[in-house]
Amino acid sequence: xxxxxxxxxxxxxxxxxxxxxxxxxxxxxxxxxxxxxxxxxxxxxxxxxxxxxxxxxxxxxxxxxxxxxxxxxxxxxxxxxxxxxxxxxxxxxxxxxxxxxxxxxxxxxxxxxxxxxxxxxxxxxxxxxxxxxxxxxxxxxxxxxxxxxxxxxxxxxxxxxxxxxxxxxxxxxxxxxxxxxxxxxxxxxxxxxxxxxxxxxxxxxxxxxxxxxxxxxxxxxxxxxxxxxxxxxxxxxxxxxxxxxxxxxxxxxxxxxxxxxxxxxxxxxxxxxxxxxxxxxxxxxxxxxxxxxxxxxxxxxxxxxxxxxxxxxxxxxxxxxxxxxxxxxxxxxxxxxxxxxxxxxxxxxxxxxxxxxxxxxxxxxxxxxxxxxxxxxxxxxxxxxxxxxxxxxxxxxxxxxxxxxxxxxxxxxxxxxxxxxxxxxxxxxxxxxxxxxxxxxxxxxxxxxxxxxxxxxxxxxxxxxxxxxxxxxxxxxxxxxxxxxxxxxxxxxxxxxxxxxxxxxxxxxxxxxxxxxxxxxxxxxxxxxxxxxxxxxxxxxxxxxxxxxxxxxxxxxxxxxxxxxxxxxxxxxxxxxxxxxxxxxxxxxxxxxxxxxxxxxxxxxxxxxxxxxxxxxxxxxxxxxxxxxxxxxxxxxxxxxxxxxxxxxxxxxxxxxxxxxxxxxxxxxxxxxxxxxxxxxxxxxxxxxxxxxxxxxxxxxxxxxxxxxxxxxxxxxxxxxxxxxxxxxxxxxxxxxxxxxxxxxxxxxxxxxxxxxxxxxxxxxxxxxxxxxxxxxxxxxxxxxxxxxxxxxxxxxxxxxxxxxxxxxxxxxxxxxxxxxxxxxxxxxxxxxxxxxxxxxxxxxxx
Amino acid sequence: xxxxxxxxxxxxxxxxxxxxxxxxxxxxxxxxxxxxxxxxxxxxxxxxxxxxxxxxxxxxxxxxxxxxxxxxxxxxxxxxxxxxxxxxxxxxxxxxxxxxxxxxxx
Numbered sequence: 001x002x003x004x005x006x007x008x009x010x011x012x013x014x015x016x017x018x019x020x021x022x023x024x025x026x027x028x029x030x031x032x033x034x035x036x037x038x039x040x041x042x043x044x045x046x047x048x049x050x051x052x053x054x055x056x057x058x059x060x061x062x063x064x065x066x067x068x069x070x071x072x073x074x075x076x077x078x079x080x081x082x083x084x085x086x087x088x089x090x091x092x093x094x095x096x097x098x099x100x101x102x103x104x105x106x107x108x109x110x111x112x113x114x115x116x117x118x119x120x121x122x123x124x125x126x127x128x129x130x131x132x133x134x135x136x137x138x139x140x141x142x143x144x145x146x147x148x149x150x151x152x153x154x155x156x157x158x159x160x161x162x163x164x165x166x167x168x169x170x171x172x173x174x175x176x177x178x179x180x181x182x183x184x185x186x187x188x189x190x191x192x193x194x195x196x197x198x199x200x201x202x203x204x205x206x207x208x209x210x211x212x213x214x215x216x217x218x219x220x221x222x223x224x225x226x227x228x229x230x231x232x233x234x235x236x237x238x239x240x241x242x243x244x245x246x247x248x249x250x251x252x253x254x255x256x257x258x259x260x261x262x263x264x265x266x267x268x269x270x271x272x273x274x275x276x277x278x279x280x281x282x283x284x285x286x287x288x289x290x291x292x293x294x295x296x297x298x299x300x301x302x303x304x305x306x307x308x309x310x311x312x313x314x315x316x317x318x319x320x321x322x323x324x325x326x327x328x329x330x331x332x333x334x335x336x337x338x339x340x341x342x343x344x345x346x347x348x349x350x351x352x353x354x355x356x357x358x359x360x361x362x363x364x365x366x367x368x369x370x371x372x373x374x375x376x377x378x379x380x381x382x383x384x385x386x387x388x389x390x391x392x393x394x395x396x397x398x399x400x401x402x403x404x405x406x407x408x409x410x411x412x413x414x415x416x417x418x419x420x421x422x423x424x425x426x427x428x429x430x431x432x433x434x435x436x437x438x439x440x441x442x443x444x445x446x447x448x449x450x451x452x453x454x455x456x457x458x459x460x461x462x463x464x465x466x467x468x469x470x471x472x473x474x475x476x477x478x479x480x481x482x483x484x485x486x487x488x489x490x491x492x493x494x495x496x497x498x499x500x501x502x503x504x505x506x507x508x509x510x511x512x513x514x515x516x517x518x519x520x521x522x523x524x525x526x527x528x529x530x531x532x533x534x535x536x537x538x539x540x541x542x543x544x545x546x547x548x549x550x551x552x553x554x555x556x557x558x559x560x561x562x563x564x565x566x567x568x569x570x571x572x573x574x575x576x577x578x579x580x581x582x583x584x585x586x587x588x589x590x591x592x593x594x595x596x597x598x599x600x601x602x603x604x605x606x607x608x609x610x611x612x613x614x615x616x617x618x619x620x621x622x623x624x625x626x627x628x629x630x631x632x633x634x635x636x637x638x639x640x641x642x643x644x645x646x647x648x649x650x651x652x653x654x655x656x657x658x659x660x661x662x663x664x665x666x667x668x669x670x671x672x673x674x675x676x677x678x679x680x681x682x683x684x685x686x687x688x689x690x691x692x693x694x695x696x697x698x699x700x701x702x703x704x705x706x707x708x709x710x711x712x713x714x715x716x717x718x719x720x721x722x723x724x725x726x727x728x729x730x731x732x733x734x735x736x737x738x739x740x741x742x743x744x745x746x747x748x749x750x751x752x753x754x755x756x757x758x759x760x761x762x763x764x765x766x767x768x769x770x771x772x773x774x775x776x777x778x779x780x781x782x783x784x785x786x787x788x789x790x791x792x793x794x795x796x797x798x799x800x801x802x803x804x805x806x807x808x809x810x811x812x813x814x815x816x817x818x819x820x821x822x823x824x825x826x827x828x829x830x831x832x833x834x835x836x837x838x839x840x841x842x843x844x845x846x847x
Numbered sequence: 848x849x850x851x852x853x854x855x856x857x858x859x860x861x862x863x864x865x866x867x868x869x870x871x872x873x874x875x876x877x878x879x880x881x882x883x884x885x886x887x888x889x890x891x892x893x894x895x896x897x898x899x900x901x902x903x904x905x906x907x908x909x910x911x912x913x914x915x916x917x918x919x920x921x922x923x924x925x926x927x928x929x930x931x932x933x934x935x936x937x938x939x940x941x942x943x944x945x946x947x948x949x950x951x952x953x
Contacts, residue, residue: 025906026871026892030915034872035888055888062889066896073900 009049012056020060021067028059078392085393092365093397095742096358099735100401100445103354105408106731107441109416110347111434112409112424117340120260120332124201126294129164131325133291133308144323148291149284153193155311156293162304165294167193168271169263176526176700177267178241179229184701186225188266191274199294200263200328207236207252216272220252225267242269244527244699246276262332284315292328301325346728351441353487353732355449357739358394360483362453364743374462386458394450395443402442419723481779484743487736488783488820489790494729496791496816497798500808501722504799507806508715514649515556515592516676520707522555523673523689527697533673536692537587545678545685548591551670553583556592557711559651559661566662568623568642569631577622579660581635582651583669589646591676599629599644602665610665611640617648619660635662653714654804674707733820741827744776748835756840769832773825780824784817791816849901851936857882858894859903859933863925870909870920871895895923903929 016029032052039048086093124130133152134144153168172189197209204212205223212220219240226235235250242248248269256266275281295304305322312320326334333340376386406429413424428434525533537549554560562580586602586609588594597617602609613633620628628642648658677685686704693702748755755768792808799805851859861877862869871891879885898904909920925933 020889022889022892025921026895027915027918027920028888028892030918031871031875031888034914035875038876051885058887059889059892062887062893066889066893069893069896 009052012053016056016060020063022063023070028063032056032059078389079396081389082393082396086397089365091745092361092742095738096361096397097401097404099354099357099738100398100449101404101408102731102735103351104398104401104405104438104442104445105412106347106350106728108405108409108429108438109412109424110343111437111441112426112428113416113420113422114340114344115428115434116260116422116424117336118333120262120336121329123259123261124199124328126199126201127329128327129295129297129299130199130328131293131295132328132331133293134323134326135287135319136321136323146290147288149312149316149319150279150286150289151282151284152289152308152312153195153291153293156291156308157195159311160304160307162296162299163293164296165195165198167195167199167292168289169193169196169292170271170274170289171265172269176243177225177229178244179238182229183241183699185703186266188264189269190263190265190267191269191271193271195294196268199292200261202261203255203259204252205255206234207250209252212252213268213270215249215251216270216275217246217248218251218270219248220254220268221250222254222256222266224256226250226253246273248273260332262328262335284312284319287319293325295325343724346725349490350728350731350735351445353490353735353739355445356483356487357735357742358397358449359452360739361742362390362394362450363456364747369457370460373457373460377462383458387454390454390457391447391450394453395446398442398446398449401445402438415727419720419727421720484736484739484776485779485783485786487732487739488780488824489787491729491732491736492784492787492816492820493791493794494725494732495819496788496812497795498722498726498729499812499816500795500799501718501725503809503812504802504806505715505718505722508654508718508802508804509712511654511804513557513654513711514647515594517557517592517708517711519677519679519682520591521675521677521686521689521704522707522710523675523693523702523704525551525671525673526700529693529696529700530670532696533670534667536696537673540675540689540692543685543688545681545688546675547678548587548676550587550591550674551585551667551672552588552674553666553669553671555672555674555707555710556582556649556651557653557707557714563635566633566635568625568633570625571623575624577619577660579619579635579662580651582661582663583666584663585665585667585670588663591674592649594649595647597645597647599642601644601646602663608641609643611638612643612665613640614644614646614663615642616646616658616661616663618658619662620645622660633662635664650804653711655802657803733823736820737823737827740776740824741831744828744831748831752835755835759840765833765837768835769829773828773832776824776828777821780821781817784820788813788817849932851932854894855898855903856933856936858891859898859925859929862904862923863930863933867922867924869923874923898929899923901928902926903932 013029016032020028022028032055035055036048036052039051043051121127132146133148134146135148137143137145148168150168153166156163157166168191170191172191174185174187175189177183177186192213194213196213197204202209204220207220212218219242221229221235221240229235229240230238235253238250240248240250254268272281280286301324304325309320309322312322373386410426413426417424429438529536533551537551540546540549559580559582562578564576564578566577566579584602586604589596589601599614601614602612606612613635615623615628615633625631628645631642632639633642634640646661646663650658651661652659675685675689689704690702693700751771755771758768758771795808799808857878858874861874861881865873865877871888874895875886875888875891878891895904899906903926905924905926907922907924909922911917911919
C-alpha cells in the first residue's frame with residue numbers, strides 16, 4: 001500500500017529527501033513507506049498518518065545527531081592519521097613546526113602590540129564626541145597645526161551651544177616639585193583647563209575629578225608621584241611647593257596604568273595657574289595651545305568650523321583658518337599608522353616565508369608519500385577526501401606550531417618590549433578577540449601552506465607512483481626552486497635594510513652639524529644662578545678647565561621656536577618666510593666654533609647690538625635680498641640692523657633641512673648656560689660648577705648634561721627601528737636556512753644511491769660535495785640578483801624621509817648577498833660531507 | 848570488549864533472531880513485536896551505525912528492488928565480535944541475577 005498522493009504527505013516526503021542527513025546507507029523515505037503500509041493495515045489510515053509525522057520529525061532530529069557524530073569521527077580519523085604521519089617523519093615535521101611557529105610567534109607579538117597601539121584613547125566615555133581643533137598653518141597651507149589661540153577654548157564654550165565643554169592644554173615640561181625634604185625636577189607637566197576631566201576619562205582614584213582643576217592653586221599628581229613624595233600617606237589635601245614659589249594643594253591622584261593615551265603626563269596644573277608665570281590668558285595672538293572640545297552628538301561640523309573661524313577672526317584673522325576637528329580616538333592612530341603598517345607587513349612576511357618552507361618541503365617529499373596516496377586511491381578514496389586529509393595535516397601542524405608559538409612569544413616578550421618601549425600584556429592573549437585573530441591566522445597558515453602540497457600530492461597518478469618504488473625523485477619542479485629563491489631574496493633584502501639603517505643612524509649621530517658639539521656641558525638656569533648668570537659666566541671663563549661660556553635660550557641642535565611675522569627692508573608685500581628664532585650672547589660664536597659668512601657677530605663692544613640681528617645664509621636666500629648687511633630688520637616690535645650673516649649650521653635635527661634663522665640677544669630669555677670645557681679634567685669642572693650652583697641657587701637641584709649625548713638621543717627611535725629590522729632579518733634568515741636544510745637533506749637522501757655508485761667509480765669527496773652544492777649556490781646567487789635591486793629601491797625610499805641621508809656604501813651589496821650565501825654553504829656542506837662520507841656498501845644496499 | 852547498552856543488546860538479539868532477513872524495516876517490526884516499543888526510525892539508524900562502528904555487525908547489500916525506486920536494501924547480521932559481546936552480556940546478566948528468585952516483587 002503506497003502513500004496516497006496526499007499533498008501533505010508529498011511535502012513530507014520531499015522534506016525528508018532533502019533535509020535528513022543520513023548517508024546512502026539509511027533510506028529513510030523507503031523505510032517509512034514500508035512501515036506506513038503495515039501501520040495502515042493494523043491501525044487505519046488516520047492513526048498511520050499521525051504516526052508517520054511523528055516518525056519523520058523525530059528522525060529528522062536524530063539525523064542531526066548522526067551528522068555530528070559522523071563528522072566527529074571523520075575528524076578523529078584524520079587526526080589520528082595526521083598524527084601518525086607526523087610521527088613517521090619526525091625530522092621534517094620538526095623543521096616545519098619550528099619554521100611555522102616562528103612565523104606565528106611573530107604574528108602573536110605583533111597582534112598584541114597592535115592591539116595596544118589601537119587601544120590609545122579608547123577608554124574615554126565621551127568618545128565619538130571629543131575633538132581636537134586643528135588649525136590651518138597660515139604659512140604652509142597644506143599641513144594642519146595643532147596649536148590654537150590661548151582664549152579659544154573658553155570662548156567656544158561660552159558662545160557656542162553645541163560645544164558642551166572645552167579645554168585648553170599646554171605641555172609645561174619639567175617643574176621643580178618639593179614637599180618637605182623631597183624635591184626634584186619632575187617632567188610630564190600638563191596645564192589643563194577645568195573641564196579636562198569632564199571631557200576625558202582619565203581615572204582619578206582619590207579626590208574628585210569634577211572639581212580637581214577648579215581652584216587655581218591645585219595640582220593633580222600620578223600615583224607614582226604621590227608615593228614618591230607622600231609615601232603611604234593620603235596625598236589629597238597636602239600642599240606641594242612648585243618651582244620654589246607656588247603653593248599648590250593636591251586635589252586628585254591619577255592612576256597611570258591600565259590605559260593608553262596620546263596625552264602622556266605625570267601631573268596636571270590648572271590652566272589658570274599659567275597667569276603666575278606671566279601669561280596673558282586673553283591673548284589671541286599667543287598661538288601655542290591645544291584645544292579639545294566635547295560636542296553635542298551629531299553636531300554639524302561644517303557649521304561649527306565657520307562659527308569658530310568667525311570667533312577667532314574678530315581679533316586675529318590670520319590665525320583663524322580651521323582645518324578640521326579631529327576625533328580624539330584618531331589622534332594617536334594617525335601618527336602610528338606607518339609603524340603599524342611596517343610591523344604587520346614584516347610579521348606577515350616572515351610567516352609567508354615559513355609557509356613557503358612548508359610547501360617546498362611537503363612537495364619535495366612527495367616520493368615518500370606517493371605509495372600512501374596511490375594505495376588510498378586504489379582503495380577508492382576520492383581526490384577530495386585526499387585533499388581534505390592533507391589539508392587536515394597542515395592545519396594540525398599549524399596548531400601545534402601555535403602552541404609552540406605561545407611559548408616562543410613568551411620568551412621573546414622582554415626583548416620585544418625593550419625594543420619598542422611598550423608593555424605587552426600577556427593576559428591579552430586570553431581575550432576572545434586576540435584568540436580569534438590568532439586562531440584565524442593559524443587556520444589560514446595551515447590552509448595556505450597546505451593547499452599547494454595537497455593539490456600536488458592528491459593529483460599523483462597511482463600507476464606511475466607505484467611504479468617508481470620511491471627512490472627516484474619526482475622531477476624537480478621549477479616551482480620549488482622559485483620558492484627557495486624567493487625566501488632567500490626576502491632575507492637578503494632584510495639584511496641589506498639592517499645595514500643601511502645602521503649606517504644612517506650612525507651618520508645621524510656622528511655627522512658634522514656645522515658647529516662644535518664635543519665637550520660641551522649645559523646647565524639649565526634657575527633661581528639666583530639665572531639672575532647672576534652674566535657675572536658667573538665671567539667668573540667661570542677665568543678658570544683653566546673652561547674654555548668658553550655662552551648663555552642661550554635653547555641648545556643648538558634643538559631649536560624649535562619659530563615665527564613668520566618679521567618685516568625687513570626690501571620685503572615685498574605678500575611674502576611670508578618662516579624663521580626659527582635663537583637667543584644667545586656674543587660668546588656663542590666662539591663656544592661652538594661657528595663662522596660668519598658676511599659681516600660680524602654680536603659683540604659686547606657695541607651697545608646697539610642688543611637690538612641687532614644676525615641671519616643665516618638660508619634666511620638671506622629665502623628673503624631674496626642681495627646684501628643684507630646694514631639693512632633694517634623688524635621682529636616682535638623691535639627694529640634693528642642686520643650686522644652679519646652666519647654660515648648655515650644644523651640648529652635643528654637632521655630630520656629637517658637648514659631653514660631660515662634669526663639670532664638675537666635678549667638676556668630675558670636666556671635659559672641655558674653652555675660651557676665648552678677642557679676634556680682632560682671633566683670631573684673637576686663639573687664639581688666646580690656644582691659648587692658655583694650651590695652658592696647661588698641651593699634650593700634648586702643641580703642639573704647638567706653633555707650636548708653631544710643629548711643630540712644623539714634625538715635619533716633613538718631610528719636606532720630602535722634598526723634593532724627591530726636586525727632581529728627580523730635574523731629571523732627571516734633562520735627560517736630560510738631551515739627550509740634549505742630540510743630540502744637539502746631530502747635531496748641528499750634521494751641521491752644516496754647515486755652517490756654510492758659514484759664513489760665506487762672513484763669520485764672524490766670534493767666532487768660529490770660539489771655535486772650537491774652547485775645547484776643551490778646557483779639558486780642563492782639568483783636570489784641575490786633579484787633582491788639587491790629591490791632592496792636598493794626600498795631603502796632609498798626610506799632614506800628620503802630624512803633631509804640628510806647617508807650614501808649606501810658599495811660593500812653593503814656584496815655583504816648582504818654573501819652572508820646569506822655563506823651561512824647556506826655551511827649548512828649545505830655539513831649535509832654534503834655527511835652524505836659523501838657514507839659507506840657505498842650501505843648506500844647501495846639501501847632499498 | 849565494550850559493554851552493550853540495553854538498547855544495543857535488544858537490537859543485536861533481534862538481528863540475530865532475524866537471521867538472513869534483518870534490515871531496517873524488519874528489525875523495527877520485530878522489535879515492536881517483541882518489546883512493544885515503537886522506536887523512532889532515526890534512533891534505530893543511529894544505533895545500527897554505533898554497532899557497526901564497534902564491529903558487531905556485518906553489512907551486506909541486497910538486490911535492487913522496484914519498491915525502493917531501484918535501490919537495494921542493506922542487510923545486517925551479527926558478526927563474530929557481536930556474538931562474543933552478546934555472550935558476555937548474557938554471562939554478566941546471569942551472574943548478576945544468579946540465585947535471585949524469579950519474581951522479586953511480591
